[in-house]
Every structure is written in structure tokens, then in C-alpha cells.
Amino acid sequence: ALDAADGLLAAATDRQRASEVLARHSLARVGHQEYGRRLALEFGDPLPPAVVLVPSTAHYSWQKICRALGIGSDQLRYVPVDRRFRIDVEALERLLAELAASRTPVLAAVAVVGTTEESAVDPVDRMLAARQRAGREHGLAFALHADAAWGGYAISITRAADGSRRDLAAARAEAAPHAWPSPEVWRALIAVEGTDSVTIDPHKFGFVPYPAGAVLFRDLRVRELVATDAPYVFHDESPASLAAIGPYILEGSKPGAAAAAVWLSHRVLPLDGEGHGRLIGATARGALALHRRLAAGDFGPFRVVTLPEPDLNIVCFGVRHPRFAALEEANAFVAAVHARMSIAPGRPPREVDFVVTRTLLREADYGAAPLPLLELLGWSADDYRRAGGVAVLRCTVMNPFVAEPRGRTDFVEAFAAALREVFDEVLAVSPGTAA
Amino acid sequence: ALDAADGLLAAATDRQRASEVLARHSLARVGHQEYGRRLALEFGDPLPPAVVLVPSTAHYSWQKICRALGIGSDQLRYVPVDRRFRIDVEALERLLAELAASRTPVLAAVAVVGTTEESAVDPVDRMLAARQRAGREHGLAFALHADAAWGGYAISITRAADGSRRDLAAARAEAAPHAWPSPEVWRALIAVEGTDSVTIDPHKFGFVPYPAGAVLFRDLRVRELVATDAPYVFHDESPASLAAIGPYILEGSKPGAAAAAVWLSHRVLPLDGEGHGRLIGATARGALALHRRLAAGDFGPFRVVTLPEPDLNIVCFGVRHPRFAALEEANAFVAAVHARMSIAPGRPPREVDFVVTRTLLREADYGAAPLPLLELLGWSADDYRRAGGVAVLRCTVMNPFVAEPRGRTDFVEAFAAALREVFDEVLAVSPGTAA
Known part of the structure; x- marks a missing residue:
């Protein structure tokens, strides 16, 4: 569409007038309500609302985005994930075929590079191939976005210091005795460069505190689609403003310290x-x-x-004890362990040696993905459905020195010991398991 | 509408089901495209797109907002301002009558409490009255929002330390020999409490650095309209999450330091x-x-x-010299003075004694408001139209010690002297005025 617009502008005798005419018909100016009305007047029966495809592990901000942009969260279509919590590409392809058959426009598909709960990395390479097939076989064209907020920085392992691509064997040799990354994750990380846009958060795997965050577009012209003022206004009035990002972002102005911190961090530790x-x-x-x-x-x-x-750095686990008569009881136990290993009002941070978080893998979101976990814990699919989900504890490892302790403490063993202690404590006081 | 929804929920036998049914029909879930289609199916000929009314001095972020929300920036209707750069309430009332006659829905009207360029304060009290009349006479109902990003903190002058309302005479006695605030500004500041929502930026007249910012709603239930997860999810799973604002804001998470700084500042200097x-x-x-x-x-x-x-703290002024043959020349001169009194690449901040900014009062935005200025500068309305606008220099006074200098420097006199010096320098080197 951007190429078509450029072609039109190049062919126009009065470039500025052509640009103004194009702008007059943009969704940003016309708005959804009038846009839909004009489409219906022109083509009769309107199309079904356009959809956005995300894996069922997608962060809840995708709901916010679709609500805020006026797309509507009902237009968010969730694709199931496999047992590694990565998007099921076959299911994605079936959904694309169905959408094409029902003439439903597809705005975008989202690959998650590091899910918030499991740090799972979607197979971006296979999603790119699926998009290509959908174009060839069904005539679909849509944006492929990589939500690499969590894991984007992991792509730095794929580059050598001179900017060339490393090979997987070299990267894995460093990680020995652990085999990381897996070939699937490696291919996915490399494939991010083939997507149309990427979100990435320095405050996660970039190790730089809040509030930096970025959305990157492959095609610089996309910037003009979200710009509030025509660029020539800035050209004419003040060339210095060309460097300003205000017209292209929601906030307009923001602190520079976060950006400076990211810049400095990348100078000190290059992204390779x-x-x-x-x-x-x-x-x-x-x-x-x-x-x-x-x-x-x-x-x-x-x-x-x-x-x-885990594909990256989040370890999740469930717990079973012979006394747990039902999955609900196990979920309550996990909640109590989480409460005991959290910072809370009245409990100073220094009294908590290890902090864990907790996640409920809801059946409505996760479908069959947790079934192997449930089986090993000794629960049935019926238990899972009845309880609504299975609760797991969640360790986000952000400390690069956990694997090779340099001081007196072996953090991995210390965590296991602390966990065992909390398990015993919680079991002793838990009314639900006292019987 | 919120009262109606509450009534419906109260009358329902199954409150949760009723709540789900309501949510199923919300714009946030359905999206503009499907919403418009359903409206058209139900009622036939669709309504014209709903509009948002702002003064012509409104910040350009209002364009961003209407674009991002899918309303479309064409639906932003600009109301002219008077010669004090405050919204023309009579013009607003005429526009409301026209919109009612054409069955155009009005989403909201915006009062600016401190315009970005002039620090002008719209007569919020008279806008509230205008809304009441529009309801009575035309059956219109719409939100009145106060964009007090710039000037909201000025409302603190209207309160005594015990929280009671001060009177204007007391406030003005403090400002002597200057008569500030004017009765119009005083009434407007007090009236902000009658609006439905307020935006306010601590990093402006709150004297607290980036990135704090707030939008306040009179009715707490509005929060649920923008919430991403139903509140009961949080009730059920973790009572602690009730305090979390993630589900109600765009970002989801943000640094706490800015909020802590605002809190501390208000404890030290109460808002009275x-x-x-x-x-x-x-x-x-x-x-x-x-x-x-x-x-x-x-x-x-x-x-x-x-x-x-100025209504608050921004002083704008134009310049004329006998050698300026045209307004364009004067505008170029103002631009050169601005460039000389700005921090730029290659010019260290310490070499700039005083920093000014520059604004072009464009005819397309400002209409007749700058005509008195133009007349005093010796330019005609034709000059103004031909040049497209009149450029002014802009001093934002943020230093509370400017009026009563405590050191050796009288900043006001020093600025006047520096200005005169720069005028001479720029005139000497300006090719446009060398003739």
C-alpha cells in the first residue's frame, strides 16, 4: 500500500495536492465511523470486521491496543499454542484459510518472542513462511509483527562482534553443559529481521531500568502514517525539528534519561x-x-x-503432595507459597530471600498445552476443566551469575532448600490441607 | 449512561450475566466497524460521525488522540478564540446549535486551562453554563473535559491551607503590585471542579520533572470503561492487585519514582x-x-x-523595525532571534544567557485573534493572510524569583538588555534586512 501511494505521488503533476488528497481519505483523518459508511455506500454489503491474530499466550496489552484503536477486542483471534507454549503454526494456517473463505480481512498476525509467563519463543521463521503461503494460496496480505518486548535482546547472541551472523554451534558451545539455545529458538530469533515491525523493551532482557521502550518499523514510511503533522511543516519551519519524535509518538514529550541510558548501555555492551x-x-x-x-x-x-x-529465562513448575485431594487444593497451595515468597505490605524485602510469582494456566486460554504437566502431577483433563486452570510457580531468572556462583552461595541449591522449607511451612498452616 | 448501566445491573437477577451481556455490546469489544454496521442495520440511515469540540489553540495532541482512537481527526471541530486567546463561548454555542440541527452527535468539548503557546485560560465556568443550555435547548449531552496539563496546578491558589475556598481579594493582595489573577481566570480555575475529567501534568506548573502525568475522572466508574480485565478477575485471584493501575492505563507498567516524587512534593508544598x-x-x-x-x-x-x-506565565511578543518592508521579513527576523537565543548543536547551554521560543500564530488556526497585535506592529490583515501568520517570541517564566530578585541580577532588566543586543546583532548580519 505504501508503494502504491508512492507510485501515485510520483505520477502526480502536483505532488503536494496529491499528498493532500491521499491524506483526506486516510483512516486517521476520516475515522472508523465515516470510513465504514463510505465503504458501504461504495461497495454495498460491508465486509466483516478486520481481525488481528495472536497466540493464546499473548500479553493482555493486545486487548488494550485493539480496544484503544477502535478495532475492538472481539476482533482479536487467539491461535492455540503447542506443548512448548509456542504458537501452533498448523492451527494458524487453518485459521487463515477459514478467514480467507469468509472474506474476513486480516490486519496483522503477531509472533511473541518470549511470552510473559513462560518466555516461549514463537517459530517466527515458520510464521513468515505461513504468511507467504497465505498470500500465494488465498491472496491474503497482512503485517507480521514480532512482540519481542520480553525476548528481543536475545537476538544479540546471533551476531559476532563484526556484525556478521554467528553459527549456532558457537553459541551453544558457550552455553555448555546446557544446550542453549535450541535450534528452533535460534531460527526464530534470526527470523525476527524478516517481520514488518518489532516491539522491544530495554527494561526487560535489556537490563536497563524503566521507562524506555521501542517499536521498530522495517519501512520508515510507516512513520508518516502515524505522524500528526505533515512532514513539510517541519521542513519549512525548523530543520532541527526533523530529529524530534513528538509527531510520531503518543506522548509528544518524554524524559531523555531513559534513552540516554539505553544508548550508553549499548555502547558499553554492544548488541552482539x-x-x-x-x-x-x-x-x-x-x-x-x-x-x-x-x-x-x-x-x-x-x-x-x-x-x-524454557526457551529463554523463565522457569515454571507445579507442585503435588499426597494430601492434595483435588486440583483446586493444589492451586490454593501454590497461591499460599506465592504469598509467602512475595514482598507484601508489612513484610520488608530483606525478609524474603527468594521471590517467586504465580501464574494460572487457564483452560480457556491455554487449551491442551498444560496436559503433559497435569498428567505428571497426577491430575486429569476433567480436573483441569473443573478447576478452570492449573496454577504454577514462576521464577524469572534475571541474574547472569546464577549458573556460576562466584561467592559462597549456590543460588540454585539455596532456592531449592528455601522452597522445600516454605512448602513444609505452608502445608503445616494451610487449613485446606490439615485434614 | 453509567447510571443507566448501573440501574440495569441492579435490576438483573443474575448480575454477572447481565454484566457480561453489557460488555458484549461495548464499543471497546465490538469495535467501530461492527458497531457502525449494527447501528445502520438497526436504524437505517447512519448518523454523521460524532465530533469533539476544542478551541483553536488546543494542543496538537488532540489530533493524535482522535486519530489513535479511531474517531478521525476530521471530527475535531475547532472553535475560534477571542483576543485574549480564550475560547469564544458565543461561537461555541452557535456551533452546538448547528450540530444539534444536523443531528451530529457531540462526544466531548474541551476547555484548555493554560494554552501551550499563550497560557490562556478558557472560561470554564461559561463553558459549563453553555453545556447546560445546550442540554436544555437542544437535548445535547456530552462530556466537558478540562485540558489543564499546563495550568491545572494554578488551582492551588484558590484554596486555603484548611481546604476551604479563599477569596479573590486575598489572592490578589499577595500578587500586588501586579493584579493577578484576573476575575475571569479565577472563576475559570474554580470551575474546573465542575468538569467531567481533567488532565494535569506535574512536569509543567507542578515543578516536578518528567514523566508524571494524570487524567482525573469525576466518576470512578469511568475506570471500568477503559479497564481491560473485568474487576472480579482481580478480586478472585489476588486482592493486592486492586491497587494496581495496569488494567486502566495504556502502558501497563511504568516507573514508580515519578509518582513518588509528585507525592513527596505535595507533602512538602501542599496544594493550597x-x-x-x-x-x-x-x-x-x-x-x-x-x-x-x-x-x-x-x-x-x-x-x-x-x-x-498572560493569564498564567507565558509572555509572547512581536517585533518591528523601520527597515522591515513586509511581515515575512519580520517573521524571518523573529526566527533569527529565536535561533540566536536557543540551545543548538555546537552551542553549549552556558553560552546562552536567556532562552526564548518562537510561535507562528497561523491565520488558519488563530483567525482574528492576533489582529490587535498586527495593528500595533503596523501590519494589515492582508499582510497577515499573505504571510500565513505572524511570528512572536515566547518567554515561559518558570522561575518564581524573577519578580523579586534576591541576588545581584535583575533578570527582567537583564533579559531586556540581552534582547536588545541580539536584535542589533541579528539586524546587522541578516541579509534580508541589509538593504
């Missing part, structure tokens, strides 16, 4: 496998060491069952 | 006439002292003409 990538690799190794330790057991009467090896 | 209000009053006195000095002249062959006394 020998710079920032080493931080990422060490952190992922720590997560894998923790995953291996938790999977190894030794929690007495408690059985700890981990989700599959 | 004896606390923060004294900072505001002293700053406004400084602006008035500067305004009086610039209006008093003594710039040699240059004639400085100020805009009317």
Missing part, C-alpha cells in the same frame, strides 16, 4: 554475542540450571513438576 | 494558596513584571509589542 549476548547467555544458563535442579526432585513428600525447558 | 500556590503566584508575578517591562519599550529603533497580559 561477545557483548550483551554474553549476559543473555549466562542468564539463560542460570535458568536451565534452575530448571534441571527443580526437575531433579528431592523435595521429600512434595513432587515438583517443571514445564518443558 | 500557602503552599504550592505561593510558587504559582510568584511565577505569575514574574511573568507580569516581564510583560510590563517589554511593553514599556526602550528598544531603540525596534518596537516590541506584547500580546495581552
Whole structure:
């Protein structure tokens, strides 16, 4: 569409007038209400509302976005995830075929590079291929966005210091004895460069505090679609304003310190496998060491069952005890453990040695993905449906020194010991399990 | 509408089901496209797109908002301002009558409490009255929003330390010998409490650095209209989350330091006439002292003409020299003065004693408002139309000690002297005026 607009402008004798005419018909100016009315007048029966496709693990901000932009959250279509919590590309392709058959426009599909709960990395490479097939076979054209807010910085492991692409063997040799990243994750990280746009948050895997955040577009012309003032206004009045991002962002103005911090951090630790990538690799190794330790057991009467090896740095696990008569009871136990290992009003941070978070893998969102976990915990699919979901504890490893302790403390063993202690404490006081 | 929804929920036997049914028909879920289609199916000929009314001095972020929300910037209707750069309430009332006659829905009207360029305060009290009349006479119902991003903190001058309302005479006695605030501004500031929502920026007249900012709603239930998750989800899962604002804001998470800074600042300097209000009053006195000095002249062959006394703290002025043959030439001169009194790449901040900004009062936006200024500068309405606007220099007074200098420097006199010097320098090198 941007190429078509450029072609039109190039062909016009009066470029400025052509640009104004184009702007007069833009959705940004006309608005959804009038746009829909004009479409209906012109073409009769209107199309079904255009949809946005996301994996069922997508962050809840996707709902906010679709609500705020006037698309409507009903137009968000959730694609199931597989047992590694990555989008099911076959299911995506079936959905695309259905949408094409019902003449439903597809605005965009979203690949999540590091889900908020599991740090799962969607197979971006296979999603790009699926889009190509959908174009060829169904005539669909839509944007592919990478929501790499969590995991975008992990792409730094794929580059050598001179900017060239490293090979997977070299990256994995560094992570030994842990095998990280998996070939699937490696291919997905590299494929992000093929998407149309990427969101990335320095305050997550970039190790730079709030409030920096970025959305990157492959095609610079996209900027003009969201610009509030025609660029020539800035050209004419003040060339210095060309560097200003106010017209292209929602806020208009914001503190520069966060951007300066990101710039400085990237100068000190370049975004390659020998710079920032080493931080990422060490952190992922720590997560894998923790995953291996938790999977190894030794929690007495408690059985700890981990989700599959994380794609990046988040380790989730469920807990079972012989006394738990129902999944609801196990979920309540997980909630109590979480409360005990959290900072809360009245409990100073220094009294909490390890902080965990908790996630409810809801059946409505996760479908069949947690079934292997449930089976290992000894619960049935019926238990899962009845309870509405299965609660897991969640460790976000952000410390790159977890795998190779340098001081007196082995954090992985210390965490396992602390966990065991809290399990016993909670079981002793929990009224639900006192019987 | 919120009362109607509450009534419906109260009358329902199954409150949760009723709440879900309501949500199913919300614009946030359905989206503009489907919403418009359903309306058209139900009622036949669709209504014209709903509009938002703003004064022509409104900040350009109003365009962004209408574009981003899918309303469309064409639906932004600009109401002319008077010669004090405040919204023309008679023009607003005429527009409301026209909109009612054409069955055009009005979403909201916006009062600006401190325009970005002139710090003009719209007569909020008279706008509230106009809305009441529009309801009575035309059956219109719409939200009245106060964009008090710039000037909201000035409301602190209207309160005594015990929270009661001060009277204008007391506030003005403090500002002597300057008469501030004017009775119009006083009434407008007090009337902000009658609006439906208010935006306010601590980083402006709140004297707290970026990035705090707030939008306040009179009716707490509005929060539910923008919430992404139904509140009961939070009730059920984690009572602590009730305090979280993530579901109600666009960002989801943000740094707490800015909010803590605002809280601390308000504890130290309470938001009343004896606390923060004294900072505001002293700053406004400084602006008035500067305004009086610039209006008093003594710039040699240059004639400085100020805009009317500012409502808050921004002083704007134009410049004329006998050699300027056309308004375009004067505008170029103002641009050159601005460039000389700005921080730019290659010019360290310490080499710039005083910083000014520049504004082009465009004919397309400002209409007749700058005509008195133009007349005093010796330009005609034709000159104004031909040049497209008149450029003015702009001093934002943020220093509460400008009016009563405590050190060796009288900043007002020093600024006047620096200005005169720059005028001479720029005239000497300007090719346009060398003839």
C-alpha cells in the first residue's frame, strides 16, 4: 500500500495536492465511523470486521491496543499454542484459510518472542513462511509483527562482534553443559529481521531500568502514517525539528534519561554475542540450571513438576503432595507459597530471600498445552476443566551469575532448600490441607 | 449512561450475566466497524460521525488522540478564540446549535486551562453554563473535559491551607503590585471542579520533572470503561492487585519514582494558596513584571509589542523595525532571534544567557485573534493572510524569583538588555534586512 501511494505521488503533476488528497481519505483523518459508511455506500454489503491474530499466550496489552484503536477486542483471534507454549503454526494456517473463505480481512498476525509467563519463543521463521503461503494460496496480505518486548535482546547472541551472523554451534558451545539455545529458538530469533515491525523493551532482557521502550518499523514510511503533522511543516519551519519524535509518538514529550541510558548501555555492551549476548547467555544458563535442579526432585513428600525447558529465562513448575485431594487444593497451595515468597505490605524485602510469582494456566486460554504437566502431577483433563486452570510457580531468572556462583552461595541449591522449607511451612498452616 | 448501566445491573437477577451481556455490546469489544454496521442495520440511515469540540489553540495532541482512537481527526471541530486567546463561548454555542440541527452527535468539548503557546485560560465556568443550555435547548449531552496539563496546578491558589475556598481579594493582595489573577481566570480555575475529567501534568506548573502525568475522572466508574480485565478477575485471584493501575492505563507498567516524587512534593508544598500556590503566584508575578517591562519599550529603533497580559506565565511578543518592508521579513527576523537565543548543536547551554521560543500564530488556526497585535506592529490583515501568520517570541517564566530578585541580577532588566543586543546583532548580519 505504501508503494502504491508512492507510485501515485510520483505520477502526480502536483505532488503536494496529491499528498493532500491521499491524506483526506486516510483512516486517521476520516475515522472508523465515516470510513465504514463510505465503504458501504461504495461497495454495498460491508465486509466483516478486520481481525488481528495472536497466540493464546499473548500479553493482555493486545486487548488494550485493539480496544484503544477502535478495532475492538472481539476482533482479536487467539491461535492455540503447542506443548512448548509456542504458537501452533498448523492451527494458524487453518485459521487463515477459514478467514480467507469468509472474506474476513486480516490486519496483522503477531509472533511473541518470549511470552510473559513462560518466555516461549514463537517459530517466527515458520510464521513468515505461513504468511507467504497465505498470500500465494488465498491472496491474503497482512503485517507480521514480532512482540519481542520480553525476548528481543536475545537476538544479540546471533551476531559476532563484526556484525556478521554467528553459527549456532558457537553459541551453544558457550552455553555448555546446557544446550542453549535450541535450534528452533535460534531460527526464530534470526527470523525476527524478516517481520514488518518489532516491539522491544530495554527494561526487560535489556537490563536497563524503566521507562524506555521501542517499536521498530522495517519501512520508515510507516512513520508518516502515524505522524500528526505533515512532514513539510517541519521542513519549512525548523530543520532541527526533523530529529524530534513528538509527531510520531503518543506522548509528544518524554524524559531523555531513559534513552540516554539505553544508548550508553549499548555502547558499553554492544548488541552482539561477545557483548550483551554474553549476559543473555549466562542468564539463560542460570535458568536451565534452575530448571534441571527443580526437575531433579528431592523435595521429600512434595513432587515438583517443571514445564518443558524454557526457551529463554523463565522457569515454571507445579507442585503435588499426597494430601492434595483435588486440583483446586493444589492451586490454593501454590497461591499460599506465592504469598509467602512475595514482598507484601508489612513484610520488608530483606525478609524474603527468594521471590517467586504465580501464574494460572487457564483452560480457556491455554487449551491442551498444560496436559503433559497435569498428567505428571497426577491430575486429569476433567480436573483441569473443573478447576478452570492449573496454577504454577514462576521464577524469572534475571541474574547472569546464577549458573556460576562466584561467592559462597549456590543460588540454585539455596532456592531449592528455601522452597522445600516454605512448602513444609505452608502445608503445616494451610487449613485446606490439615485434614 | 453509567447510571443507566448501573440501574440495569441492579435490576438483573443474575448480575454477572447481565454484566457480561453489557460488555458484549461495548464499543471497546465490538469495535467501530461492527458497531457502525449494527447501528445502520438497526436504524437505517447512519448518523454523521460524532465530533469533539476544542478551541483553536488546543494542543496538537488532540489530533493524535482522535486519530489513535479511531474517531478521525476530521471530527475535531475547532472553535475560534477571542483576543485574549480564550475560547469564544458565543461561537461555541452557535456551533452546538448547528450540530444539534444536523443531528451530529457531540462526544466531548474541551476547555484548555493554560494554552501551550499563550497560557490562556478558557472560561470554564461559561463553558459549563453553555453545556447546560445546550442540554436544555437542544437535548445535547456530552462530556466537558478540562485540558489543564499546563495550568491545572494554578488551582492551588484558590484554596486555603484548611481546604476551604479563599477569596479573590486575598489572592490578589499577595500578587500586588501586579493584579493577578484576573476575575475571569479565577472563576475559570474554580470551575474546573465542575468538569467531567481533567488532565494535569506535574512536569509543567507542578515543578516536578518528567514523566508524571494524570487524567482525573469525576466518576470512578469511568475506570471500568477503559479497564481491560473485568474487576472480579482481580478480586478472585489476588486482592493486592486492586491497587494496581495496569488494567486502566495504556502502558501497563511504568516507573514508580515519578509518582513518588509528585507525592513527596505535595507533602512538602501542599496544594493550597500557602503552599504550592505561593510558587504559582510568584511565577505569575514574574511573568507580569516581564510583560510590563517589554511593553514599556526602550528598544531603540525596534518596537516590541506584547500580546495581552498572560493569564498564567507565558509572555509572547512581536517585533518591528523601520527597515522591515513586509511581515515575512519580520517573521524571518523573529526566527533569527529565536535561533540566536536557543540551545543548538555546537552551542553549549552556558553560552546562552536567556532562552526564548518562537510561535507562528497561523491565520488558519488563530483567525482574528492576533489582529490587535498586527495593528500595533503596523501590519494589515492582508499582510497577515499573505504571510500565513505572524511570528512572536515566547518567554515561559518558570522561575518564581524573577519578580523579586534576591541576588545581584535583575533578570527582567537583564533579559531586556540581552534582547536588545541580539536584535542589533541579528539586524546587522541578516541579509534580508541589509538593504
